[in-house]
Amino acid sequence: MRIIYLFILLSFLYGCRSKNTKSESGVDSRWLSRLKPDSIRMAYESRSVEGCFILYDLRRDTSMIYNIERAHQSFLPASTYKIPNSLIALECKVVKDEREIIHWDSTMRPVAIWNQDHNMATGIKYSVVWFYQELARRIGAERMQSWVNRIEYGNRQIGRNIDDFWLEGELRISPVQQIEFLKKLIENDLPFKKRHIETVKTILIEDENDHYVFRAKTGWSVHGTPVGWYVGYLEINDNTYIFVNNIEITESKDAKARKEIVREIFKHIFDINLNI
Numbered sequence: 018m019r020i021i022y023l024f025i026l027l028s029f030l031y032g033c034r035s036k037n038t039k040s041e042s043g044v045d046s047r048w049l050s051r052l053k054p055d056s057i058r059m060a061y062e063s064r065s066v067e068g069c070f071i072l073y074d075l076r077r078d079t080s081m082i083y084n085i086e087r088a089h090q091s092f093l094p095a096s097t098y099k100i101p102n103s104l105i106a107l108e109c110k111v112v113k114d115e116r117e118i119i120h121w122d123s124t125m126r127p128v129a130i131w132n133q134d135h136n137m138a139t140g141i142k143y144s145v146v147w148f149y150q151e152l153a154r155r156i157g158a159e160r161m162q163s164w165v166n167r168i169e170y171g172n173r174q175i176g177r178n179i180d181d182f183w184l185e186g187e188l189r190i191s192p193v194q195q196i197e198f199l200k201k202l203i204e205n206d207l208p209f210k211k212r213h214i215e216t217v218k219t220i221l222i223e224d225e226n227d228h229y230v231f232r233a234k235t236g237w238s239v240h241g242t243p244v245g246w247y248v249g250y251l252e253i254n255d256n257t258y259i260f261v262n263n264i265e266i267t268e269s270k271d272a273k274a275r276k277e278i279v280r281e282i283f284k285h286i287f288d289i290n291l292n293i
Contacts, residue, residue: 057083060281061264064274068245068264070282073196075203075250075257080196087263091172091189092244095236096144098183100202100217102152103137105164107213111155112137115216119151138220144235150180167208170198185240192261195248199259203250221249224292229253231291235275237266247275253287 061068069084082088106112112119115137125132130143140148153161158179165173171190175182182188190198201207205214221232233249243266250259262279266272280291 056285057282060278061274064271064277066264066266066271066274066278068262068274068278069192070263070278071192071196071259071261072282072286073200073259075200075259082193088192088261091191091194092242092246092263093185093238093240094171094183094188094190094195095238095244095246096146096149096183097190097195097234097236097246097248098188099141099144099149100221100234101165101168101170101198102149102156102183103141103217103220104168104207104209104213105156105161106137106152107216108164108209109156109160111152115220119148122147141220141234146184153180168198168201170194184238192263195246195261195263196259199248199250199261203257203259223249229287229289231293233279233293237272237275239266243267245272245275247279251283251287253289 057070060070067084067087069082069087071080071082071088073080103115107114118134118136119140120134121132124147126147128143128145131145131147135143135145135148137148137152139145156164156179158175158177161179162173162175165171165175165188171188171194174187174189176187178186202214202218205211207214218232221234222230223233224231230252231249232252233247236244236246236248238244245262245264245266247262248260250257260279260283262275264271264274264278276293280293283289283291
């Protein structure tokens with residue numbers, strides 16, 4: 018995989034590394050030519066947040082990484098784990114499909130829309146914590162650990178608490194590992210039935226039109242050092258671009274930067290206005 022690094026020392030430096038021996042002339046630089054170092058840096062600095070951004074061009078096996086040091090650090094996946102959790106739940110048949118309802122337990126929670134019945138489609142759309150905790154309990158620790166091992170997810174450590182290990186447990190994943198997992202999802206290179214993979218791809222759609230399809234999932238962990246995620250991929254111009262935005266959240270207002278930064282960068286590169 019060709020990688021183009023953008024990171025801050027005293028200034029931005031560039032470097033390339035490839036698993037292949039082919040020359041860099043094979044890299045299509047159209048989107049890279051629109052990607053200015055200052056535009057990436059300012060997307061974070063203008064919001065007073067620290068973070069990293071990765072954009073991976075699937076067809077050309079080319080990555081751009083802003084803040085390479087953070088990109089290799091591991092964090093709680095928070096609600097981005099709802100992606101593998103959905104796949105495992107479908108494979109284990111703890112729900113028959115994305116439309117099966119799980120009834121709300123009448124416990125009032127801080128997000129109003131959580132306080133009602135949900136299915137997997139709405140559960141992932143509104144990031145309903147209790148819904149996915151119930152899925153995890155139905156899956157059980159033994160099966161969950163087995164699947165996390167099989168898909169090689171992060172550090173593979175789910176610990177003892179089956180219903181919160183992705184929120185405040187021992188599971189950790191780096192932004193680079195998020196890219197690798199999403200690449201396997203897109204290429205149907207995960208050990209799940211194809212129909213289950215396609216179901217999860219569908220419920221991840223956040224925006225689409227005749228020009229593109231955008232699929233994504235947020236995450237926000239308040240355990241330890243608060244971290245925010247926005248991960249997913251854009252299908253446009255017969256190609257797929259996987260992205261990861263990972264930020265340090267110091268105030269609750271910072272959470273909105275997860276999507277804002279991606280929207281700003283994609284507007285700059287692809288000239289699209291994401292409705293997210």
